[in-house]
Every structure is written in structure tokens, then in C-alpha cells.
Amino acid sequence: xxxxxxxxxxxxxxxxxxxxxxxxxxxxxxxxxxxxxxxxxxxxxxxxxxxxxxxxxxxxxxxxxxxxxxxxxxxxxxxxxxxxxxxxxxxxxxxxxxxxxxxxxxxxxxxxxxxxxxxxxxxxxxxxxxxxxxxxxxxxxxxxxxxxxxxxxxxxxxxxxxxxxxxxxxxxxxxxxxxxxxxxxxxxxxxxxxxxxxxxxxxxxxxxxxxxxxxxxxxxxxxxxxxxxxxxxxxxxxxxxxxxxxxxxxxxxxxxxxxxxxxxxxxxxxxxxxxxxxxxxxxxxxxxxxxxxxxxxxxxxxxxxxxxxxxxxxxxxxxxxxxxxxxxxxxxxxxxxxxxxxxxxxxxxxxxxxxxxxxxxxxxxxxxxxxxxxxxxxxxxxxxxxxxxxxxxxxxxxxxxxxxxxxxxxxxxxxxxxxxxxxxxxxxxxxxxxxx
Amino acid sequence: xxxxxxxxxxxxxxxxxxxxxxxxxxxxxxxxxxxxxxxxxxxxxxxxxxxxxxxxxxxxxxxxxxxxxxxxxxxxxxxxxxxxxxxxxxxxxxxxxxxxxxxxxxxxxxxxxxxxxxxxxxxxxxxxxxxxxxxxxxxxxxxxxxxxxxxxxxxxxxxxxxxxxxxxxxxxxxxxxxxxxxxxxxxxxxxxxxxxxxxxxxxxxxxxxxxxxxxxxxxxxxxxxxxxxxxxxxxxxxxxxxxxxxxxxxxxxxxxxxxxxxxxxxxxxxxxxxxxxxxxxxxxxxxxxxxxx
Numbered sequence: 180x181x182x183x184x185x186x187x188x189x190x191x192x193x194x195x196x197x198x199x200x201x202x203x204x205x206x207x208x209x210x211x212x213x214x215x216x217x218x219x220x221x222x223x224x225x226x227x228x229x230x231x232x233x234x235x236x237x238x239x240x241x242x243x244x245x246x247x248x249x250x251x252x253x254x255x256x257x258x259x260x261x262x263x264x265x266x267x268x269x270x271x272x273x274x275x276x277x278x279x280x281x282x283x284x285x286x287x288x289x290x291x292x293x294x295x296x297x298x299x300x301x302x303x304x305x306x307x308x309x310x311x312x313x314x315x316x317x318x319x320x321x322x323x324x325x326x327x328x329x330x331x332x333x334x335x336x337x338x339x340x341x342x343x344x345x346x347x348x349x350x351x352x353x354x355x356x357x358x359x360x361x362x363x364x365x366x367x368x369x370x371x372x373x374x375x376x377x378x379x380x381x382x383x384x385x386x387x388x389x390x391x392x393x394x395x396x397x398x399x400x401x402x403x404x405x406x407x408x409x410x411x412x413x414x415x416x417x418x419x420x421x422x423x424x425x426x427x428x429x430x431x432x433x434x435x436x437x438x439x440x441x442x443x444x445x446x447x448x449x450x451x452x453x454x455x456x457x458x459x460x461x462x463x464x465x466x467x468x469x470x471x472x473x474x475x476x477x478x479x480x481x482x483x484x485x486x487x488x489x490x491x492x493x494x495x496x497x498x499x500x501x502x503x504x505x506x507x508x509x510x511x512x513x514x515x516x517x518x519x520x521x522x523x524x525x526x527x528x529x530x531x532x533x534x535x536x537x538x539x540x541x542x543x544x545x546x547x548x549x550x551x552x553x554x555x556x557x558x559x560x561x562x563x564x565x566x567x568x569x570x571x572x573x574x575x576x577x578x579x580x581x582x583x584x585x586x587x588x589x590x591x592x593x594x595x596x597x598x599x600x601x602x603x604x605x606x607x608x609x610x611x612x613x614x615x
Numbered sequence: 616x617x618x619x620x621x622x623x624x625x626x627x628x629x630x631x632x633x634x635x636x637x638x639x640x641x642x643x644x645x646x647x648x649x650x651x652x653x654x655x656x657x658x659x660x661x662x663x664x665x666x667x668x669x670x671x672x673x674x675x676x677x678x679x680x681x682x683x684x685x686x687x688x689x690x691x692x693x694x695x696x697x698x699x700x701x702x703x704x705x706x707x708x709x710x711x712x713x714x715x716x717x718x719x720x721x722x723x724x725x726x727x728x729x730x731x732x733x734x735x736x737x738x739x740x741x742x743x744x745x746x747x748x749x750x751x752x753x754x755x756x757x758x759x760x761x762x763x764x765x766x767x768x769x770x771x772x773x774x775x776x777x778x779x780x781x782x783x784x785x786x787x788x789x790x791x792x793x794x795x796x797x798x799x800x801x802x803x804x805x806x807x808x809x810x811x812x813x814x815x816x817x818x819x820x821x822x823x824x825x826x827x828x829x830x831x832x833x834x835x836x837x838x839x840x841x842x843x844x845x846x847x848x849x850x851x852x853x854x855x856x857x858x859x860x861x862x863x864x865x866x867x868x869x870x871x872x873x874x875x876x877x878x879x880x881x882x883x884x885x886x887x888x889x890x891x892x893x894x895x896x897x898x899x900x901x902x903x904x905x906x907x908x
Contacts, residue, residue, distance in 0.1 A: 244873050251875070255662045272660060272875060279661040427746070428765050429855065436747055573874035583856045587766050602681070609675070609876065612666060613657045 202234045205501045206260030209237060210246040210486065214453060215320075218521055226508045233501035243486065244572065247272075250491070254279050259491040261502050264319060266486045267306060268571045271393065273489050274315060275569065275614040281490045281499070282315045283506065289496070290503035298510070298528045302480050302554045306565035307487045310395050316487040317506050320524045322450035323481045323550050324374040324468050326350075331461040332443035336360035340464065346472040347414065350444070354423040357443055364442035365423045369431035372578040373484050374446050374468070375411065376403050381563035382468060383407050384476040393567040397611045401574070401603045404596035407474060413592035416585040426586045429579045448484060449550035452523030465546035467553050479563045481553050485524065516540075525551055569610025574603040647888065653881035660875040672882035681858060682866070682883075689862040692776060693840035700780035701832055704787030709817070711788075712795040722792065729785035733843060737850030740778035764852070768859035771852050775860050778851060779844040787832050794828035795821065826906045834898050841891060863887050 211219050216239060223237045240249040243266035250263040265273050273280055287294035296304065296314050307316045330340035336357050343349050350366070357365035368374055380387040385407050390399035418424035425442065427433035437445035438458040445451075446468065455463060470477040488509075490502055508514060515531030518524060520540050526532040532551055535541065541548040559565075568574060581599040584590040590598075622628045654672050658665035676682045711721050731739070743751045744764060752762040764770040798821060806816050822829075842864055848854060854861035854869060861869070864887065871880025 247875075248872055251660050276659060276661045276663060278663045426766055429853065432765075439747070441747065570874055570876065573870065573876070576869070576873075580855065580857045583766060587768075587856065589857075605675075605679070606874075606876075609657065609879070612668070613659050613878075614664075615666070 202232060203495075203497050203501050205233055205235045205262065205498060205505060207235050207237045207262040207264075207488075207505075208240045208246055208250060208260045209264040210240065210243045210266070212239060215522065218518065222509065222514060222518070225514065226505055229508065230504065233504065235501075235505050243269075250489075254491065254493075257493065259493060261491060261494050261498055262505070263489050263491055264486045265316070265489050267484055267565075268575065270307060270316070270487070270565075271567045271569045271571060271610070274309070274567070275397075275610075279492055280315070281492050282309075282313060283317050283488075283490060284313045284315070286490050286499050286503050286506070290500040292500075292503040292507050294503075294507065298530060300525070300527060300529060300532070300555060302559045302563070303483055303525060303527050305559050306483055306567075316489045317509070318483075318487045318527045319485070319509070320450070320518075320522070321483040321485040321527065322448040322524050323483055323554050324370070324378050324446055325449045325550055325553065326466040326468055327437060327445040327447055327451060327455060328464040328466055329437065329440060329443045329445075329459075329461055330464050332357070332362065332440070336362055336443075340462070344444075344466050344469060347411070347469045348472050350469050351414070351418075353444070354418060358421065358423050362443055363422075364425045364436060366418065366444040366446075367425050367427050367433035367436055367442045368445065369433050369447040369451070370484070371426075371429070371582050372575045375415065375582075376408060376578060377566055378468065378481045379408060379411055381480065381482045382470055382478050383474045384479040384560055384562050386562050387566055388568060391561040392565065393569075394561070394564060397569065397607075397614060399568065399607060401568075401600040401607070404593070404600045407471065409592045409596055411471065412582065412585055412596060416588070416592055419586040420588055424586075426583070448523075449525070450485070450523045452547065453521070465549055467549055478553075478556070480555070480557050480559055482563060482565050483525065483554070520547075523547065523550075525554065568607060569614065570606040573606050577602045577606070650881045650884050650888070653877060654885045655878075657878040660877065668878070672878050673886070676879065676882055676886070684858060685861055685863055685866055688858065688860065689841065692772065692779075692844075692860070692862050693837055695772075695776045696779045696783070696840040696844065697833065697836040699776060700783035700836060701787050701829070703780070704784045704832075705791050705829075707784070708788050708791035708795055709821075711792055725788050726785045728782045729789075731782050732846065733779070733782065734846030734850050736778055736782050737775075737847040740774060740781070740847075741851045744774055764856075766856050768856055771856055771859050775844070775848055775851055779840065779847045783836065783839060787836065790828050790832055791825070794825045798824045823907050830898075830903060830906045833902070834895065837894065837898075838891065841887070863890075 207223065209219055219237055223235045227234055238260075240246040246263070247265050247269050250259060250265070253259045259279075284294070284296070296308075296312075299314070299318065303318045303321045304314055306321075307318055308314050326344060328340070328344065333340045333342065333353070337360060338353060338356050342353055344353060354365045377387055380403060385405055386392060386402045388399045388401050388403070390396040393399040415424050419426060425433075425436075427436055431447060431451070433442065433445060434447060434451060434454065436442045437447070438455055440459070440461050449465070452465070467478070468481055488506065490499070510528055512528065512530040512534045515526050515528055516534040516538065519526040519531060519535055526535060536548070578599050581590070581595040581602075585592055585595045655667060655669060656665045657668050657672065707725060711718055711725070714721060728736070743749050744762060746752055746763055746765060749762075755762045762770065764774050802820055802824075803816055806820055811819070841862075844862070845864055845868060848860055848862065848865050849868075852860045854865050863883065867880050867883045867887065870876045870883065874880075
């Protein structure tokens with residue numbers, strides 16, 4: 180009897196599901212869990228409720244790498260979703276896959292949706308724009324690195340919590356004082372390659388790779404073994420040796436230490452905001468990423484990390500219309516402003532930023548606009564538009580390995596960065612071969 | 616002594632073989648063939664285009680000093696995992712074999728870790744040695760030892776070896792214990808009456824009679840260390856620090872499924888296949904000669 184009831188309900192549900200919703204379904208694969216997953220679900224629900232022609236179905240497919248892999252495997256099996264979330268590191272891979280992706284500007288033009296690329300913040304969309312200025316994917320979650328400060332730890336060490344931390348020279352002095360006062364973890368970091376090489380280069384307007392960081396050609400070569408980067412990594416290496424910089428791991432392992440109050444300074448994405456705000460039991464502050472005083476052009480602007488939404492080929496025109504309307508919904512000032520305020524990710528349009536300001540969010544939460552300012556202070560240059568390298572995930576892995584050799588004191592910065600450049604270049608040549 | 620069944624026709628034996636042949640063909644020969652075929656190309660991840668490079672992938676790999684270093688890492692890792700898991704298991708089995716009371720309880724308890732999946736075991740050990748919240752790391756800190764497997768290569772290797780060997784001890788223990796119990800008591804008792812002490816008896820009687828078990832476990836454990844320890848490494852170190860724990864099979868995963876370098880990854884799995892084949896041949900040719908059945 181029990182089984183019969185269950186079967187009956189299931190049958191009813193199936194019948195209901197197919198007949199009552201004769202809407203066009205749009206699959207959206209993403210990489211978010213937890214709080215971010217809930218916020219994505221809320222966005223999707225909002226869109227589905229706002230109109231009756233399309234239903235977006237959001238599916239979590241694992242972390243960034245796993246989501247990209249799921250998309251690739253699905254494409255090979257001809258079962259790809261309409262929308263796939265891909266992290267910034269996978270951008271070159273997606274761009275090179277001409278037969279697999281449908282550029283966003285094309286989707287928008289064909290569906291006749293209102294779309295003006297100039298509405299989007301330059302340094303955000305630049306990462307996902309082709310050399311001739313066409314937007315290929317829609318920026319979804321973008322963040323940029325900032326310096327997080329445990330004010331209580333500074334006070335305990337006899338340092339004014341409002342101390343100037345704008346340059347690495349000044350940070351060095353504060354680290355000295357923290358160390359002298361017996362602090363066990365003056366500085367730690369997340370995402371070392373992203374913050375201390377990729378963003379460092381952009382912020383000081385020096386190339387990370389040739390050919391405009393890979394934007395204007397697959398024959399790009401890595402260039403981050405120049406004096407500025409060597410000086411920075413060597414300084415960090417010396418700090419590591421002296422116990423002022425504590426290495427916690429390749430990803431954002433250091434975040435737990437900062438939130439627990441173990442570490443005083445922490446370089447991490449601006450999107451660390453949600454976690455720090457909810458967990459930290461101390462007074463914290465967010466500061467712009469420090470730069471090296473005396474470098475010409477510094478500070479330029481920092482670059483983004485995060486993910487964008489790619490539209491995949493092989494679907495009906497009607498479905499692409501739905502995709503266009505969903506992407507437009509995501510870009511609308513209200514949805515974007517809410518996303519920006521909830522997560523600490525950057526707003527992708529100017530209008531969303533202005534709306535957030537007029538709502539008084541920045542006044543109520545001081546420091547939350549630092550990331551926006553840091554990214555938009557100057558027009559991006561060829562060195563600070565972004566980075567577009569094939570096999571970039573593996574290149575980051577190589578950089579991680581070589582930086583670890585500096586932190587462990589096995590190699591000096593010059594040797595380590597030279598090796599990383601040479602090993603990375605081999606991967607770039609392989610990518611060039613695969614995509615010629 | 617040998618029992619042999621002879622069939623009259625050839626249809627029935629073929630039919631009986633068929634399921635095994637099909638399974639092997641579908642799950643081994645077909646994918647292995649695909650891997651060999653793919654290793655000759657540099658494809659793009661989406662399967663849109665593919666460039667034939669002949670042995671280019673192999674040339675690239677073998678010319679890469681970091682890939683070659685991975686062989687050494689794998690040898691050290693598998694050697695240590697095999698040694699630790701078999702050594703400890705044998706020690707425990709010898710102790711359990713001598714027990715008269717409560718041996719059942721001990722046996723059951725010792726078998727438990729085998730039920731823990733490698734990835735779960737990895738997470739377990741990672742938490743114990745975590746530099747921030749790890750219990751063991753904390754106690755080591757009290758003793759004045761600054762544990763940091765995130766940066767120290769030796770410690771990282773030690774940790775993945777212990778985590779990989781831990782679950783395996785149970786498996787080896789079972790086989791060793793069975794092997795020990797199969798040795799006729801009378802032989803050992805006779806030796807004891809002749810005045811042989813425990814160590815002499817172990818060296819001259821038990822160890823040789825145990826050799827088929829030991830050999831079997833050696834082969835099985837080396838294969839385990841090569842292929843099944845992926846979960847432990849992925850959860851604890853992800854191959855780091857630097858490349859200290861990047862064993863061959865982990866590199867296949869990393870290059871193929873994270874880096875999307877399918878050609879290079881396929882070439883690596885072909886090399887791995889050949890290597891394990893060779894290793895097994897060596898084991899059977901040279902070590903099996905010293906096994907007494």
C-alpha cells in the first residue's frame with residue numbers, strides 16, 4: 180500500500196512536471212556551495228519568478244576545476260548545459276574552444292536583448308573580452324586581492340591600528356614590530372601566485388607575460404622573473420626565514436588562521452569579507468593591497484579572480500533567447516548590488532556600484548568599497564587588463580612549487596622564478612601546439 | 616595430484632571463458648588501447664581538434680626533469696608504504712598468533728582500518744597533523760617540535776606514507792595471520808624441543824614457510840602504493856610541497872583532469888602501465904625463485 184501511494188505521487192509529479200511547465204529549460208552549471216550556493220539559488224529563483232517563458236535549472240558540479248571538467252566531458256558526450264561557470268584561469272581554454280562556445284556578445288545580438296558592454300566595469304570585463312573588444316563571457320563573481328588587518332593584534336603589539344600600511348616598506352616595519360613583540364604569525368597569504376605575482380605585476384604595471392599578458396597571441400612567454408617580482412619574492416622569502424611571513428598552503432588555508440585571530444595581516448581576496456565578518460571575534464580592517472614605493476606607475480590597478488559564465492554551442496535559438504534574458508537579469512543593478520553586498524564580490528556594472536553607494540552600504544560597512552576603488556582608480560593598461568594563458572592552472576601549480584622552494588629557503592627568488600618561467604613556457608608551447 | 620577437467624568440444628569452454636574475456640576487453644583492453652592511441656596526439660580538451668605528434672608526448676615527458684624526479688618519488692613512496700605496512704602487519708600478526716585469550720577481539724579491531732576509504736583516511740590524518748588544529752601537531756609543538764608538512768618535504772612524505780600504510784596494515788595482517796596459522800605446530804614444537812629460541816625458529820622455519828604469503832603481499836602492496844593511494848595524496852598534500860609527494864599516478868590526474876593536457880596524461884598512463892608490467896615480471900622472475908611453496 181505504501182509503495183502504491185508513493186508511486187502514485189511520483190507519477191503525478193512527473194505528469195505535473197511535464198504538462199504544467201511548458202517552458203524552455205536552461206541548464207546552468209556552477210561551482211558554488213554553502214552560503215554562495217544559496218545566493219545563486221536565490222538569483223535563479225528570482226529570475227524564474229520574474230517571467231514565465233524560461234526556467235533556469237542551476238546545478239552544482241563541484242569546485243571550479245571539477246565544474247570545468249564536467250562541462251568538457253558533457254560537451255564531448257553532446258550533453259552540455261547552456262551556461263557553464265568557468266574560473267578565470269580557464270579563460271584561455273574556453274576562448275580557444277571556438278566550436279564549443281558561443282560568445283556572449285553574439286548571444287545578446289541574436290536574441291535582440293538590450294546589451295551595452297560599456298555598462299560593465301572595464302577592469303572586470305577586460306579579462307573576458309577579446310583583443311578586438313568583444314565580450315566573450317559574462318563576468319559573474321569577480322574579486323580582487325586586498326590586505327586584511329587584525330586591529331586587536333596590532334594594538335596588542337603596541338602598534339597604532341590605524342598605522343599606514345599602503346606600501347610594502349611600511350608593512351615591513353610593522354612586521355618587524357609584530358615579530359619583536361613575539362607575534363607568532365605576523366603575515367600570511369592566500370592564493371600566492373594570484374596575489375604575489377599576477378596582481379603584483381599588474382599593480383606595478385609590469386608584464387606577467389609577453390604579448391600583453393597573452394591577450395594578443397598564443398606565442399606569449401612568461402616574464403615574471405623581472406627585477407620587481409624578484410625583489411618582492413625575495414623580500415617575502417626573507418620574511419619567511421625570519422618568521423614574519425608564515426606560509427599556510429597553496430589555496431586559502433591561511434583564512435582560517437586569520438579568522439581565528441592567529442595571524443595579524445592577511446593578503447586575500449576581497450570576497451573573504453563574508454567569512455571574516457561572520458567568524459572574526461576581533462576588530463578587523465580592510466586596506467588596499469600594498470605596493471612598492473618608488474616603482475614608477477604604482478599603484479596601477481589590480482586584476483580580478485573569480486569566474487565568468489560561458490554560453491555553450493549546440494542549442495536552440497529559443498534557448499539562447501532565454502540565456503540572454505537570464506544574463507541580462509544577472510547584470511541588472513538591483514541583482515548585482517545585492518550580490519556585491521552579500522558576498523564582497525565586485526559589482527560587474529557601474530550602475531550596481533552606484534546603487535550600492537546610494538543605498539548607504541559603503542558608509543555602513545567601511546572598507547567594502549576599497550576593492551572597487553583599487554580596481555577602477557586607473558584605466559587598465561596592457562599589463563593590468565588581465566592574464567590570458569593556456570594551461571594556466573598547471574602554470575599556477577608550477578609557480579606554487581617554486582614559491583614553496585623560496586619559502587622553505589631551498590632556492591633564492593631569482594633562481595625559483597627563472598625556473599618557474601622556463602617550466603611554464605614549455606606548457607605554453609604545448610598549448611600553442613594543441614590550438615594552432 | 617593435479618586435477619584437470621577436460622571438455623569434449625570447444626564451445627562450452629569458450630562460453631565459460633566469455634564473461635571474463637568480455638569484462639577484460641571492455642574494462643581493460645579498450646581503455647588501455649584508447650590511452651595508447653591518445654598518447655600519440657595533443658588534443659584540445661573539448662575534442663574539437665587533435666594534432667598527431669607521434670612520440671612527441673613521450674619525448675616531452677622524458678625530457679622533463681620534474682617528470683623523471685617523479686619516478687624517484689614514486690619508488691621512495693611505494694617502497695616505504697610497502698615496508699611499513701608489511702612490517703607492522705607481520706609484527707602484529709606474530710603477536711596475535713601467540714595470543715591465547717581474546718585473539719578474536721584483537722583481530723576484529725585490527726581489521727577495522729581496512730574499511731576506511733583512502734580519501735577518508737587522508738582527511739583523518741590531515742586533521743591530526745594540521746598545523747593549526749591538529750592534535751598531533753599540537754603535542755609535537757609542546758615537545759618543541761615545529762611540525763609543518765605544508766613546507767617540509769620530509770614531513771609531507773612521512774605523513775602520506777603513514778596515512779597510506781595505516782589502512783593497509785589490516786589487510787596485510789589478515790593474510791599474515793592466516794599464513795602463520797597454516798604453519799604446522801608440530802614443526803615449530805619440534806624445533807623448540809631441539810632448543811631453538813623464538814628468533815631462531817622465526818628465521819629458519821616461520822619466515823621461509825611464510826614466503827608465499829609475503830610474496831603475494833609484496834606484489835599486491837606495490838600495486839596498491841602505485842595506484843590506490845591517490846585519495847590520500849589528494850586530500851593531504853595535493854602533491855606538494857614543491858613536488859615532494861607527486862607520485863606518477865597523481866601526476867596523471869593532475870595533468871589530465873586539472874590541466875586538461877589529455878595527450879600528455881595518456882602518455883603518462885602508458886608509461887605507468889609499462890612500468891607496472893615490468894615490475895611484476897621482475898617480481899615473478901627474480902623474487903618468486905626464493906619463495907618456497
